[in-house]
Amino acid sequence: xxxxxxxxxxxxxxxxxxxxxxxxxxxxxxxxxxxxxxxxxxxxxxxxxxxxxxxxxxxxxxxxxxxxxxxxxxxxxxxxxxxxxxxxxxxxxxxxxxxxxxxxxxxxxxxxxxxxxxxxxxxxxxxxxxxxxxxxxxxxxxxxxxxxxxxxxxxxxxxxxxxxxxxxxxxxxxxxxxxxxxxxxxxxxxxxxxxxxxxxxxxxxxxxxxxxxxxxxxxxxxxxxxxxxxxxxxxxxxxxxxxxxxxxxxxxxxxxxxxxxxxxxxxxxxxxxxxxxxxxxxxxxxxxxxxxxxxxxxxxxxxxx
Amino acid sequence: xxxxxxxxxxxxxxxxxxxxxxxxxxxxxxxxxxxxxxxxxxxxxxxxxxxxxxxxxxxxxxxxxxxxxxxxxxxxxxxxxxxxxxxxxxxxxxxxxxxxxxxxxxxxxxxxxxxxxxxxxxxxxxxxxxxxxxxxxxxxxxxxxxxxxxxxxxxxxxxxxxxxxxxxxxxxxxxxxxxxxxxxxxxxxxxxxxxxxxxxxxxxxxxxxxxxxxxxxxxxxxxxxxxxxxxxxxxxxxxxxxxxxxxxxxxxxxxxxxxxxxxxxxxxxxxxxxxxxxx
Numbered sequence: 001x002x003x004x005x006x007x008x009x010x011x012x013x014x015x016x017x018x019x020x021x022x023x024x025x026x027x028x029x030x031x032x033x034x035x036x037x038x039x040x041x042x043x044x045x046x047x048x049x050x051x052x053x054x055x056x057x058x059x060x061x062x063x064x065x066x067x068x069x070x071x072x073x074x075x076x077x078x079x080x081x082x083x084x085x086x087x088x089x090x091x092x093x094x095x096x097x098x099x100x101x102x103x104x105x106x107x108x109x110x111x112x113x114x115x116x117x118x119x120x121x122x123x124x125x126x127x128x129x130x131x132x133x134x135x136x137x138x139x140x141x142x143x144x145x146x147x148x149x150x151x152x153x154x155x156x157x158x159x160x161x162x163x164x165x166x167x168x169x170x171x172x173x174x175x176x177x178x179x180x181x182x183x184x185x186x187x188x189x190x191x192x193x194x195x196x197x198x199x200x201x202x203x204x205x206x207x208x209x210x211x212x213x214x215x216x217x218x219x220x221x222x223x224x225x226x227x228x229x230x231x232x233x234x235x236x237x238x239x240x241x242x243x244x245x246x247x248x249x250x251x252x253x254x255x256x257x258x259x260x261x262x263x264x265x266x267x268x269x270x271x272x273x274x275x276x277x278x279x280x281x282x283x284x285x286x287x288x289x290x291x292x293x294x295x296x297x298x299x300x301x302x303x304x305x
Numbered sequence: 306x307x308x309x310x311x312x313x314x315x316x317x318x319x320x321x322x323x324x325x326x327x328x329x330x331x332x333x334x335x336x337x338x339x340x341x342x343x344x345x346x347x348x349x350x351x352x353x354x355x356x357x358x359x360x361x362x363x364x365x366x367x368x369x370x371x372x373x374x375x376x377x378x379x380x381x382x383x384x385x386x387x388x389x390x391x392x393x394x395x396x397x398x399x400x401x402x403x404x405x406x407x408x409x410x411x412x413x414x415x416x417x418x419x420x421x422x423x424x425x426x427x428x429x430x431x432x433x434x435x436x437x438x439x440x441x442x443x444x445x446x447x448x449x450x451x452x453x454x455x456x457x458x459x460x461x462x463x464x465x466x467x468x469x470x471x472x473x474x475x476x477x478x479x480x481x482x483x484x485x486x487x488x489x490x491x492x493x494x495x496x497x498x499x500x501x502x503x504x505x506x507x508x509x510x511x512x513x514x515x516x517x518x519x520x521x522x523x524x525x526x527x528x529x530x531x532x533x534x535x536x537x538x539x540x541x542x543x544x545x546x547x548x549x550x551x552x553x554x555x556x557x558x559x560x561x562x563x564x565x566x567x568x569x570x571x572x573x574x575x576x577x578x579x580x581x582x583x584x
Binding site: 014022026028032033036095103106109110111114118126136140185233261271278279281285 | 399415425426430431453463513563567578
């Protein structure tokens with residue numbers, strides 16, 4: 001049928017700019033990077049090495065230690081986000097959406113503001129606040145009699161990563177809040193009224209009626225958090241530098257990729273190993289997205305109103 | 306029944322929690338802005354105090370503005386953000402219109418192809434992007450950044466906008482067609498104005514990562530002439546680590562533009578998200 005109609009040029013005109021830019025700058029380089037991971041350098045020549053780079057990355061002690069460390073740190077970084085960011089975001093959204101709440105717009109805007117700040121600002125100000133020298137945090141803890149709890153959290157190997165994850169949660173909690181708030185607002189009034197007629201109000205209404213309805217939104221937020229976390233770089237870079245100190249305790253895949261690709265101090269940059277790490281990250285993110293799509297998304301009931 | 310009293314208590318509790326969290330969210334911003342307007346001694350002796358007549362001092366702002374580079378960084382960030390945003394919104398809306406309005410072979414596949422980029426970060430292609438930019442001589446130009454950010458923003462824009470455009474009434478468009486309007490006129494005159502809330506949502510979610518990005522400026526355009534404000538303030542912190550007034554003033558100024566842009570768009574933001582982005 002379609003062939004007999006005249007060719008619809010406008011469809012092509014509408015699609016072309018987006019598809020061209022997206023393909024040229026995103027898809028082609030992505031494939032190029034994956035391809036590059038299969039090559040290595042020998043005497044200035046580019047040679048095909050197959051999966052050799054991956055064997056090095058996972059197996060060679062000079063590389064694998066750093067890789068597994070970065071991956072483990074990244075997993076912890078993500079776990080802290082999941083445990084804190086979503087519950088706090090849901091709580092704030094639930095409170096914001098309570099009927100007849102005054103100043104809701106103000107709270108919403110204020111809580112979203114950290115999200116729009118750049119990592120440079122966020123990293124610097126938290127370093128400042130937590131610094132034992134300048135000492136806002138110590139003196140504030142002092143004021144409530146908890147001075148003894150203070151430690152240079154960003155400088156200790158055992159705390160630094162968790163501290164950074166908490167800072168990141170602080171910065172990004174506005175996104176789950178906003179999306180869940182929107183999801184809560186879009187629940188139709190009839191559903192809520194029916195629940196109230198049945199005597200389901202307050203928190204039990206939240207748990208039994210609203211929460212199941214916003215599960216798809218929580219699912220989307222979780223997968224976006226996963227992708228964002230396993231692709232993170234900036235916060236660690238601005239607050240701990242490319243070496244992800246102290247002693248690589250805060251090294252995640254993003255900083256590991258940066259160091260490998262561009263080199264640092266005495267190590268020269270290596271595009272092939274960089275591409276290999278990028279490919280590994282690609283695999284991890286793809287795996288997460290697939291698990292989400294097939295295991296979670298398909299089981300979530302979609303409610304049509 | 307004490308339903309009224311109960312609900313008052315609930316609302317007080319809600320306000321208490323929200324106000325506490327608002328304080329936590331805004332506290333660091335407060336620290337930067339307040340201290341950027343104080344003399345050096347006051348920054349150290351009492352970091353939490355508001356500036357008083359004795360401690361008020363704009364030396365930080367004077368230093369930063371006298372440096373000159375900072376205004377250039379600002380301009381670079383502005384150009385990159387605004388131009389990328391225009392391209393993302395225009396190209397994204399056009400593609401979304403094609404996908405939601407016309408039935409053609411490969412429609413669904415094309416939608417999926419464009420949506421891939423939401424889940425797969427463009428950063429993973431950096432190695433090849435850099436090689437490509439080197440080969441085409443675009444390294445250290447704002448064009449390189451604009452291209453990358455346009456590509457980065459398109460998937461989400463197409464996804465959100467096509468959800469919305471499906472909701473635009475067919476009667477309206479068909480009435481336009483009967484009146485002899487071309488498809489282009491229908492798109493620009495009838496459909497675009499109707500999806501403004503969605504455009505605002507897309508604008509916020511596109512603009513913030515572009516303005517704040519450190520990775521691509523660091524890799525693709527680190528030269529003095531093309532530094533963005535984010536990269537510039539990062540370098541500034543390193544260089545002037547002893548000049549606290551200047552650093553704090555620089556950071557305070559870096560907050561302003563993105564805050565203004567956010568406040569402009571945010572009114573439409575919730576309406577945009579509610580109407581379909583998450584569904």
